[in-house]
Amino acid sequence: MLVSNLKNKTNLIPSGPGVYIFRDLQNNPIYIGKAKSLRKRVMSYFQDSRVLLPDKQAMLRSVNSIDFLETDNEVEALLTEFNLIKRHRPKFNVSLRDDKKYPYIAITLNEDFPRMIFTRDLDIQGARYFGPFTSAKTLRKTIESLRKIFPIRTCIGRKPGKGTGKPCLNFHIGMCNAPCIGNIGKIEYAAIVSQIVLFLKGKQGELLVELEKQMKDYSRNQEFEKAATIRDRMATLRSVLGDQKVYQMGGDFDAAAVFIGDGLACAEVFKFRYGKISSCDSFFLDIFKGAGVETCLQYFLKAYYQNAVFIPPLIYIEQEIDDHAFLEQWLSSEKGAKVLLLVPKKGEKKRIIDLVRKNARSDLELEVQKRSTAIKVDMKPIEELKNLLSMEILPRRIECYDISNISGTSAVGSMVVFIEGKASKSYYRKFRIRSVPGQDDFAMLAEVIERRFSRLVDGTANGGFGYIPDLIV
Template identity: 40%
Template sequence: MDKIKEILENLPDSPGVYLMKDKSGKIIYVGKAKILKNRVRQYFQSTEDKDPKTRTLVSRIHNIETIVTSTESEALILENTLIKLHKPRYNILLKDDKTYPYIRITTQDLYPKIELTRTIKQDGSRYFGAYTKVSDARKSIEVLRKIFPLRTCKRKIVEADNQRPCLFYHIKLCSAPCAGFISPEDYNEIVKDACRFLEGKQDEVLNRLQEKMQEYSSNMEFEKAASVRDKLISVKNISEKQIVLSTKMEDRDLCALIADEINSLVIVLFVRGGKLMGKNVNIMEKTYDMPEEEVMETFLTQFYGNGREIPPEILLTHKPADVEILEQWMKSLRSKSVRLHKPVRGEKKSQLDLAIKNAEEEFLKYKLNVVYKRENIENALDKLQKVLGLSQSPQRIEAYDISNTGSQGMVSGMVVFEEGQKKPSHYRKFSIKNVDEQNDYACMQEVLYRRLRRLSSDTEDESFKEIPDLILVDGGIGHVHAVEEVLKEVDLNLPIMGMVKNDKHQTERLVNDEHNIELKKEMELLSLIAAIQEEVHRYSISFHRQKRRKSQRKSVLDEIEGIGPKKKKALLKEFGSVKRIREATEEELCMVKGISAKLAKEIKQVLN
């Protein structure tokens, strides 16, 4: 704490960003402040009055770094950039990334394509959505292509290309720019109409199509005029089905925030051309006592700082304190002015009330489906802390399992659960390198040594640089003792438990020298531990099967006449590797089903 006191005494009086780090040097929180000194010191004043999340954060702070900026606006931009880069554990992060589908039109290409995506990138493309269902987004693309024949392929197309057109051209779902059947100028007119349509500006599209139809009719091009007429009818039919919120043809987003004692939800309704085009639901967990205006500001910076389309006006249920700074920041992103507004009466208030009603319904669904599950997980982690006598709830649990067929293709899998949830991006695979025979204990020691020694090195691996709060191994007390030897060797003191299964291969107990926990008596723990054991087993055996298939596909045995897939599989299953087949005698080879004395002699000659 002496180091923290010294940092607090020397904090600047300027605006800027502060980065809080844990004992491993990892950034666990990023914040901005109008006056850094005042804001950072607040965390360490009357900590017993803080919410549980803040108390846990403060207990883990070992260092604080500050970055001074010239203005609050610069601090806002920098904070958003650092949060997206580091994804700190204790920052409020939106839960909707990669969840909702969007329609992307790659307008940066010579011949743009239309496609479905779940990620938004600042790559020059236009994004439309979000759609609550993938099926809705796919249907929109399907309908859109019937009216505006855009390509969906991944072909690289240059001007005046002469490739063979695909089936979509022949069924009138693509203009075939790959075959040079349309110029970039004409194709981009189609792209512009498609974008206007997705923006909700159907009237503009209708007017353009009407003019085009009249032009073709005047020029006696009746076939083309009929084609445009069909498009006109399709656009009119779709327009009639959309909900009209305003007759003034405005573009705006409606942002409604709902919160309880722990979590918050923000729903966004997208209004384009006065019509409701879609919605996006965003969960912000563990906001606790955070002021709702501050929650809204956090949401706006993360949501619109991710490359999404920003309309000229955004209506809010809660107006952030730094609204002018936010408007300046959005203006820099949009290149046009943006107004953030909290209406109190009139048509705009009615629109926002609709967003609030939607938010209330979505929050109720979230509570019923997610919060109950979350509470069970938190109870399980607290129980785990209590029964194992840990100093804190195990936020990061690493589990290990060995998978092999005899001594063939021995591998291990490491899975990670953070706050009781799977974290697949931190899963890792290990091929056993230094164990030549089936020995689970030795394999487990090799894997844990290779993993834990990375803690002391300057590794850039995001998973290996993390210190586990608890290690679980698939096995009994022997596996636990094997890992404890490794912990002594690398000079680490980490809790380790073995996950024991019963005769029916069901998770039964957690064991080490101090504890023998029968999970049937601890039902809060059973589902969590069973899920972890099942996941690490699945991950390890999948890697083992993948490696075995690969070894079976490519082998020097394939070059031997008389050795087919079945005999190769039998040989590898018996001996484990080509090296051991080479070392075997002809008599030993003949013991394998299907291997005759003549074939055994041929194998020895080829391999030697």
């Protein structure tokens, strides 16, 4: 549609806060934005296109229609904008390259003998979460390492053990204290759980003080074997922690920065707890040509902290952003306490931001190098499959489903995904069969397919479920 025709329709747009959606000829969203005043923001695109950046001019040439959603306030508009971008991934918006659910550590504190488990869901009742983590593989290794220091169960179910009356292998290799056979009491087990929580919260100093007190108490009571166990635990912890620089600022804060490449950006976050670097996470963003640091940083902060288990009172960023006040208001409401976004100009805080940005640049360069040296996928088999099945398009995304069970019980459905002819394991999923008794593979497959695609129909699909496959096997 001509820009002049679109401009004439802007008077029909309400003046309150909300989200606007620019659509192309095929009615696909190509840009989603939010505004304090919808009418003013949309009209600003049509005042004088010559003052717009080239990417915005290119976007306007593709706009055929404009939709809008009114919200009660600016913060609600900000969240609605983020969720719509995540769902539709418009061409002219920034989006996380892999927006599947990130993994967390969950401690099931509402159980008599809590478990430490790997999870991507935040709906386990009574659990304490730590994360998100960027790598599932690294997180699983972290959990394994933690269990060598703090023996805690990982078996399924609220009650420990499997009903056999015998401890599992984890007890024999020192990775569980076997509460299932009464080898450890609730009080002693709870002490181990509290130590894990202290460690994951970044309070390693407090943890070492608590362990030393516990060791002395055991020695005083002549429980020398238990005292030796605590001593060894402290030694292992000290070797893991090593000598780490303590920054003068102290306290809890995050530092975030972005480095932009060609069609790809890297966002980096350093988490500081008690003045020490607790963790460093990097995320890759798909960006449109002309996207700047401000645009990328705004989107990333919304994406990263939407499901963050802990939001620090201070978040340092590399430059001012348009959504500064909205984001502070939203972050404060999520935390339940004041959160500040600060842009350091000098001193140690500025040096930290420079370090974060330097790491973002290095991670982006490594990612680009990795992709440039990757083996190109041979598209010939995909083309042959297209011809064999008389398809109009190449089956670039293929989803395969199957059912597995043990003598008719414990049935599970699996979803395996191939993209451009290559297995894409990050999109693999498992479905526990809920509604089909006995052994009926056809009915089970029907349940799995319905559960997978109902999310697309009702608009709740995210991550890998947000894509429509070209071929289902």
